[in-house]
Structure formats: C-alpha cells, structure tokens
Amino acid sequence: MLTLYGVYRSRASRPLWLLAECGAPFTHVPVIQTYRLADPQARETTLHTGSAAFLVVNPMGQIPALTDGDLLLTESLAITAHIARRFGGALGPQDEPEQALMEQWSLFAATGIETPALEILATLQSGATSLPESQAALAVAAEKLRRPLRRLEQHLAAKDWLVGDRFTVADINTAECLRYAQGHAPLMAEFPATNAWLQRCQARPAFQAMWAARLAEPE
CATH class of the missing domain: 3.40.30.10 (Glutaredoxin)
Incomplete structure (x- = not known):
C-alpha cells in the first residue's frame, strides 16, 4: 500500500x-x-x-x-x-524510449523552469509588484524562463502532449513546475501553444479535484 x-x-x-x-x-x-x-x-x-x-x-x-x-x-x-x-x-512509460523521454521532460522542468517560475510567484505574491525593484525582479525571472519556454513552444506547436501523443506523468511534472509562473500573463501570452497546453492539463478532472483540495487547505 x-x-x-x-x-x-x-x-x-x-x-x-x-x-x-x-x-x-x-x-x-x-x-x-x-x-x-x-x-x-x-x-x-x-x-x-x-x-x-x-x-x-x-x-x-x-x-x-x-x-x-x-x-x-x-x-x-x-x-x-x-x-x-x-x-x-x-x-506511465510503455517502453524504454518513452521512459527516457518522460524523465527528460521532468528533469527539464525541474532544472530549467521551476526556479525562475518560483521567483515570479514570490514576486507576484509579495503584493508590491508596482515597485521598480519588483518589476526588475519579474523581468529577470521572465528572461530566465524564455529559453526553456521557447523549447516547450517549439515542441507543443505540433503536439498536444509531451510524450507519446497522450497525457502522461511528464505533462503533470512539467505543468506543475510552470504553474508557479502562470500568474505572469504577459509572459504566458508570448507562448500560446505552451499556454494552451497548460490550460488543457489543468482542465482535467483530476487536476480540478487536486486544486479544490489544495484551496480547501488553510494557507
């Protein structure tokens, strides 16, 4: 169990x-x-x-x-x-190549996306986004994200999902890392295929159930 x-x-x-x-x-x-x-x-x-x-x-x-x-x-x-x-x-993976690809995208998200996305989240949650130093911090973090987001955008321009033409654990891991930056609407608008993919991920009933349980927890 x-x-x-x-x-x-x-x-x-x-x-x-x-x-x-x-x-x-x-x-x-x-x-x-x-x-x-x-x-x-x-x-x-x-x-x-x-x-x-x-x-x-x-x-x-x-x-x-x-x-x-x-x-x-x-x-x-x-x-x-x-x-x-x-x-x-x-x-999950159906063969060794799929396993390698799922590991690749998950590690890509953890190493290339998560840290600057968390920097964006922290700035947005600070409540002082109009301050020049906050705007500067957002700009720096967004620039760090543009290179990995260009990679995602290129991949998702012709695909609905990251691996195997279906929703997998790779999409969960990557979407959860990118979610931290989702509140930066101008940045997300630069990458429409990636933004649409993230919306597809989060429209799933299982995500909605998880998110409702998260919102029910005390902050």
Missing part, C-alpha cells in the same frame, strides 16, 4: 494529481511545513516536517515522501515516476 506524506500546498500536489488520475489506492498523511506553523503550540499538536515522527520517515524534513512497502522515496519527481510506472497505465 502506498502512503504519501505531505499537504496539497506543497510539491506533494504532483503525486496527488497523478494519484487522482490513475486511481491507485493510497493513504494520505497530511504533513505540513514547519515554517507555516507560527504558533509554538501548534507545532506540538500538528504533524509537521520538523516533527520527530516525520523525521523518522524523512530525516531531511521535506515533503512529499512516499512509502511503498519497504521502499521510501523523498523526491517528488522520483515519487511520480514510481507511481506512473507501477500504477499509471498509459500515464
């Missing part, structure tokens, strides 16, 4: 979306990030990433984490890859 540790407002959204897609049975343990618990008393009563009980699972104190029998995985991309191979059916 799979056990997934982590809340929806974290990178656990990736495996939670995938699990909603494939319908694999699992136990969800909602471990929250310690930094989100300002009240010391809450840290005593809530399972969080600094809790002794969770540090037994992942000594790094990070979410998500997944156990599958004796197997322990503590990186979101490794978790989604494992779930897709074992339970995903068409969401």
Whole structure:
C-alpha cells in the first residue's frame, strides 16, 4: 500500500494529481511545513516536517515522501515516476524510449523552469509588484524562463502532449513546475501553444479535484 506524506500546498500536489488520475489506492498523511506553523503550540499538536515522527520517515524534513512497502522515496519527481510506472497505465512509460523521454521532460522542468517560475510567484505574491525593484525582479525571472519556454513552444506547436501523443506523468511534472509562473500573463501570452497546453492539463478532472483540495487547505 502506498502512503504519501505531505499537504496539497506543497510539491506533494504532483503525486496527488497523478494519484487522482490513475486511481491507485493510497493513504494520505497530511504533513505540513514547519515554517507555516507560527504558533509554538501548534507545532506540538500538528504533524509537521520538523516533527520527530516525520523525521523518522524523512530525516531531511521535506515533503512529499512516499512509502511503498519497504521502499521510501523523498523526491517528488522520483515519487511520480514510481507511481506512473507501477500504477499509471498509459500515464506511465510503455517502453524504454518513452521512459527516457518522460524523465527528460521532468528533469527539464525541474532544472530549467521551476526556479525562475518560483521567483515570479514570490514576486507576484509579495503584493508590491508596482515597485521598480519588483518589476526588475519579474523581468529577470521572465528572461530566465524564455529559453526553456521557447523549447516547450517549439515542441507543443505540433503536439498536444509531451510524450507519446497522450497525457502522461511528464505533462503533470512539467505543468506543475510552470504553474508557479502562470500568474505572469504577459509572459504566458508570448507562448500560446505552451499556454494552451497548460490550460488543457489543468482542465482535467483530476487536476480540478487536486486544486479544490489544495484551496480547501488553510494557507
């Protein structure tokens, strides 16, 4: 039996979306990030990433984490890859070339997209986007993203999905990394095929279910 540790407002959204897609049975343990618990008393009563009980699972104190029998995985991309191979059916690789391509796109997203996308998200959430320094930070992060987004745009200009002409775990991982920059509307408008692909991903019922659960969690 799979056990997934982590809340929806974290990178656990990736495996939670995938699990909603494939319908694999699992136990969800909602471990929250310690930094989100300002009240010391809450840290005593809530399972969080600094809790002794969770540090037994992942000594790094990070979410998500997944156990599958004796197997322990503590990186979101490794978790989604494992779930897709074992339970995903068409969401996972059907042969070795597809596995390589799914790994490639997932790592491409993690190394080329996620960091500048998070910089955009942090700036947009700061509430001070009209300040010159915020505008400068957005411009720098957007420029970092243009090269990988051009790569995505070229690929998606003639395809609906990243691998195998179908929606797969590669789309989940890449879409979840790009989601952080989605609020930068002018940047997304520069890449219409990529933006349309992201909208297709997020229109899926499993994403909508995951997102509703995320919004239901306390911020």
